[in-house]
Amino acid sequence: MNISLHDSLSTYDLKIGIIYYNKIVVSDSPQMIKGRTQLYQENLYLEMQETPVTERPGIAEWRALWKLLGADPNRYRHSAESLMRRIAKQNYLTPFHSAVDINNFFSLQYEIPIGIYDVNKLEGDITISLGNDDTSYEGLNGRFNSLKNILYSHDDEGPFGSPFVDSQRTAVTEQTTDALQIFYLRPSLTDEECMQLLASAGKMFTQVNGGDYTIALLSKEHPTTTL
Template sequence: MNISINQSLFTMNDQFKIGLIHYNKIVVAESPQMIKGRTQLYQEHLFLDLQDSPLTERPGIQEWRKLWKFFGADPNRYRHSAESLMRRIAKQNYLTPFHSAVDLNNFFSLQYEIPIGIYDIATIQDPIEIALGDENTGYDGLNGRYNALTNILYSKDKLGAFGSPFVDSSRTAVTEKTTDALQIFYLRPSLSVDDCEQLLATAGKMFTQVNGGDFKVSLLSFHNQSTTY
């Protein structure tokens, strides 16, 4: 599987980075009580924090809003997924458990304040490219409607677009039948390479502690624009 970033993105921000974790031989099931409890407690603490300071001033949320706008999308109309999750929590509309892969994906997104997507590799046709959408880019999303991705980052394979930091497609959703998965981290450009690699390694270790299997980490950047699994 080859994964690359469209070079044009670096002309807009040469610090742009994408983190990748490839999981294989995982077992997706109901989240263990430990993960459910930890996620609930984290949301309750986050709710209290959000009462004292505006959500848009949190470093990760703020940085991604600026990047969103820089690429040409309206961050108030098309909120990235990490901000959407936090806005739910600010209203005490806490996330309910779904399954072990999605629950951890959401937990990482809240913890690191960045959009993250996870996809069933069995539904993807190589190669994968991360690019900027235009007026012809879009798909049927997990939110139950068609989502246009003009000026929004997205991932595509041979069949077309399948993921973005806005909302993911239903075509590549991870289910309890998934055994191989790809997780895409839309990292904060301000993070150093070392910090990004540490973040990915920590997330991969925690994910496989819950779901089993193995993982491999890659970091795409200006100096490393593609990788092969």
């Protein structure tokens, strides 16, 4: 599988992290993960009484990038900001399954959008592009979503994921054995910091879900990887 940034994104300072997992077992999250996630959310809520969501470094950096790409960050909030805003209202995330729960935990911890997809529901190579008037899909939010001026990932069948909301087509379930995780990393991180973050995330994910993982980093200097 080839994963690449579209040529139209070559002028932007993007850093996209990729983790490919195989032979994982997705199930109900262990109590340790549920407890850790709940405690983390409660601590975030207290922190956000002093520092509003939009002033948190990772959230602010992605809002700025959102605007640079041409989308309105107030109308189309990236997924990490949406999660943070829920927590600021004490509308805490409820456990779903071990893959989604850890994915959400990473998103809160690193303050970045992250998507996770079932590899067996993907077809062919993957390209990350910038959406136009015709880019849309049925999302996990239960709505038909337009992705104009928003980053999105697409395979041979069409668009399936973005830092805004992911599609229903490639959702990870308890039957998933191979998964692809896309990290929309903060551009201010060095390549070394990005690789360390991905390695740490891959290690924790497989400690819970088993399997093996491979990491890669896409940027304007290195726009393509093969997994």
